[in-house]
Amino acid sequence: MKKTGWAILLALCCIGGYLVLPSNYYLRRALIHLLPEIDQYPIFENRTVKAGNPQPWPESKAYNKLSVPEKFQPVFEDLGTVAFVIIKDSTLLFEQYWEDYSPHSRSNSFSMAKSIVSLAIGCAIDDGFIKNVDQPVNDFYPEFKGYNGKALTLRHLLTMSAGVDFDEAYSSPFSPTTKLYYGDDLQQIALGMKEIEEPGIHFIYQSGVTQLLALIVEKATGENISSYVSRKLWTPLNAEEDALWSLDKKDGIEKAYCCFNSNARDFARFGQLILNKGNWNGKQLVSESYIKEATTPDTNLIFKEYNETNHCYGFQFWHLTYKDMEIPYMRGILGQYVFAIPKLNAVVVRLGHKRSDTRTAQHYPDDIDTWLGAAIEIIQKSTNNQRESE
Structure with a gap:
């Protein structure tokens, strides 16, 4: 040889x-x-998030009487949209599915799950398991001692200003992000993060921080986060289908920073909860004050990537301004979105295989303009048609 x-x-x-x-x-x-895909949950172990009291959305009188406007359709197709749902005035106004997806098809939330973890923190505070968002992390995990005398708090985790060394890199197979997704010891990764700068200064997006938040929920409540979310959110929200939360191994812990698998109709319930300021059918599931703070950008932080004031992130919820409308939203890496539009009393859900690689001046992926533009046009035309028929 x-x-x-x-x-x-x-x-x-x-x-x-x-x-x-x-x-x-x-x-x-x-x-x-290789790279994550939206329907990969069968390759992982999963824990059921039980839907204990399912109730379908009531249909609007204008349900599916319109189509996605033609000018928006190329982007819907090019980016592999599989579901598009509009809830208006707490009723199902519009839905469309592509490929072999249906109202019952599960799809990965990816980082929309971060917002679910945030809501679970709010519930745990309301239940008295957690004192408040300014409680030190070392009350739960003494490994985190603070930096230069400044304690790391839940607020710092929620706002992605923890000052830890987690490298959010998606293209490298050796990154901690890849280890989180494909690994079998999430706790080791989350608890192994090192505090390298003062917390509460820079907004730096880090999935490991959300994983730590989920560990805190479990330690504080004494139950796994799937069970807690089922009991405090999924069942009270009348979700129609059980969700699946992917685990790091058999009987392991949830990939809480991502990997909550559900359908578009049920994802929309989180958006409606935001519109309702934490209330559902007369019951306050999450305190109104927490919802307000969670969906309001923390402008005390510097968005480090752009060296400017943070105007886009609250407590694991994103925020943008579109045509003078303030819109909090949930976001996943492959174009998973739940938008809450208070001005229109509407929720928009888009699920798909891809999102745009280019950003707007507000630093959000510019495919968002397509989903919001299409939804708002459908809402406005439906409203005008209804008025004309009365």
């Missing part, structure tokens, strides 16, 4: 030996499955 052949064989053996190390379990899975 030539020297080059031996060198290649040796390199392959080294790579193979490296991959079979127990610590590289996540890397083997990453190489098998």
